[in-house]
Amino acid sequence: MKVHVDPHIRDTYRVFPAEGRGAYLRYDMNENPEGLPAAFVQRVLREITPEFLATYPEPSRFLGKYAAFLSVQPENLLAVNGSDMAIRYLMETFGEEGKEIVSVAPTFEMYGVNASILGYRHVTVPYDEALNVNVDDIVAAIGPDARIVFLTNPNNPIGNVYTQDEVRRIADRAEEVGAVVVVDEAYHYFYPESFVQYALTRRNMIVLRTFSKLFSIAALRLGIIIADPELIGYIRNAKLTFDANSVALLFAERIIEEPGLTEELIRIENEGKAYVLQELEGNGYECRDCRGNFIFVRTKKDAHRVEEILREEKKLLVHAYRHPLLRDFLRVSVGSRAAMERFLKLFYEAESEA
Numbered sequence: 001m002k003v004h005v006d007p008h009i010r011d012t013y014r015v016f017p018a019e020g021r022g023a024y025l026r027y028d029m030n031e032n033p034e035g036l037p038a039a040f041v042q043r044v045l046r047e048i049t050p051e052f053l054a055t056y057p058e059p060s061r062f063l064g065k066y067a068a069f070l071s072v073q074p075e076n077l078l079a080v081n082g083s084d085m086a087i088r089y090l091m092e093t094f095g096e097e098g099k100e101i102v103s104v105a106p107t108f109e110m111y112g113v114n115a116s117i118l119g120y121r122h123v124t125v126p127y128d129e130a131l132n133v134n135v136d137d138i139v140a141a142i143g144p145d146a147r148i149v150f151l152t153n154p155n156n157p158i159g160n161v162y163t164q165d166e167v168r169r170i171a172d173r174a175e176e177v178g179a180v181v182v183v184d185e186a187y188h189y190f191y192p193e194s195f196v197q198y199a200l201t202r203r204n205m206i207v208l209r210t211f212s213k214l215f216s217i218a219a220l221r222l223g224i225i226i227a228d229p230e231l232i233g234y235i236r237n238a239k240l241t242f243d244a245n246s247v248a249l250l251f252a253e254r255i256i257e258e259p260g261l262t263e264e265l266i267r268i269e270n271e272g273k274a275y276v277l278q279e280l281e282g283n284g285y286e287c288r289d290c291r292g293n294f295i296f297v298r299t300k301k302d303a304h305r306v307e308e309i310l311r312e313e314k315k316l317l318v319h320a321y322r323h324p325l326l327r328d329f330l331r332v333s334v335g336s337r338a339a340m341e342r343f344l345k346l347f348y349e350a351e352s353e354a
């Protein structure tokens with residue numbers, strides 16, 4: 001007899017990132033290509049003893065410090081295993097089988113993947129040819145069956161952002177139908193505007209942050225949910241007992257309290273981005289500052305061929321798209337000026353060989 005498999009999970013189509021990326025220069029997944037200062041990492045690693053590893057995680061000490069760092073209360077926060085996990089918990093807590101989640105398309109794929117796993121309908125609002133999305137269309141897409149609206153600010157990959165007024169309109173409409181609005185701020189600090197204040201004052205708004213992007217510890221998996229304490233309480237009911245791990249919590253604590261580190265990471269990133277955009281535009285490339293730690297560049301030769309040459313011959317990874325609106329672009333993660341010099345040299349070579 002065949003075992004029972006949840007039909008939504010059985011029918012979900014998944015594409016997992018390629019492995020073996022350590023052998024390549026990595027500009028394809030919006031990571032920091034170089035990571036944190038090596039001396040800082042070594043210093044934190046020295047705190048990790050056998051006893052530390054033998055003990056279950058306790059997130060409160062970090063959350064207390066992070067709350068002060070964000071100027072919120074610890075009751076507004078939940079630390080989880082990456083914003084990937086946060087998205088799953090939010091879906092389970094506020095979604096409903098057969099009902100709807102709403103997002104723009106294209107956007108971060110995990111909203112759609114989780115909707116499929118859980119049997120929710122994914123209502124998508126498309127971009128136009130000029131890569132703009134109409135906020136009236138988002139408001140109109142929030143019907144009576146909507147349970148969660150995902151706004152990614154700035155959106156990955158297109159990099160558009162929402163104004164305060166636009167988010168207020170979306171949140172007001174969501175409130176009418178009992179839906180929560182999740183603002184995924186994975187790229188906060190690269191883009192400084194935030195909706196945390198809305199999450200603190202509205203009962204139907206939640207903000208997500210991650211330590212994978214600016215803070216450069218994607219390997220450790222740490223995402224933060226910011227919301228009203230009542231909503232945090234519901235999400236806590238949904239979560240695994242031990243979620244964010246002790247090594248991630250230790251690194252995050254040391255990162256936020258390291259004098260000048262946050263500012264230095266932002267400075268390095270801004271310098272690298274300004275440099276690569278100026279270089280590419282100076283060489284006649286159409287670029288898009290996607291307002292995160294990544295840019296789009298429209299290749300002169302076929303984007304998929306350039307991506308292939310970079311990967312196969314130059315051992316450098318970038319992200320190419322099948323989506324018709326994005327087919328001519330490559331998405332390139334941005335790091336330090338030195339990291340972008342390395343990218344440009346190999347990119348120009350690949351363009352000339354394509």
Ligand SMILES: Cc1ncc(COP(=O)(O)O)c(C=O)c1O
Nearest residue numbers: 082083084108156186210212223
């Ligand atoms: C918009 C957005 N949200 C969430 C994530 C995932 O972050 P994490 O590493 O915290 O799971 C990403 C990663 O690229 C992203 O682009």
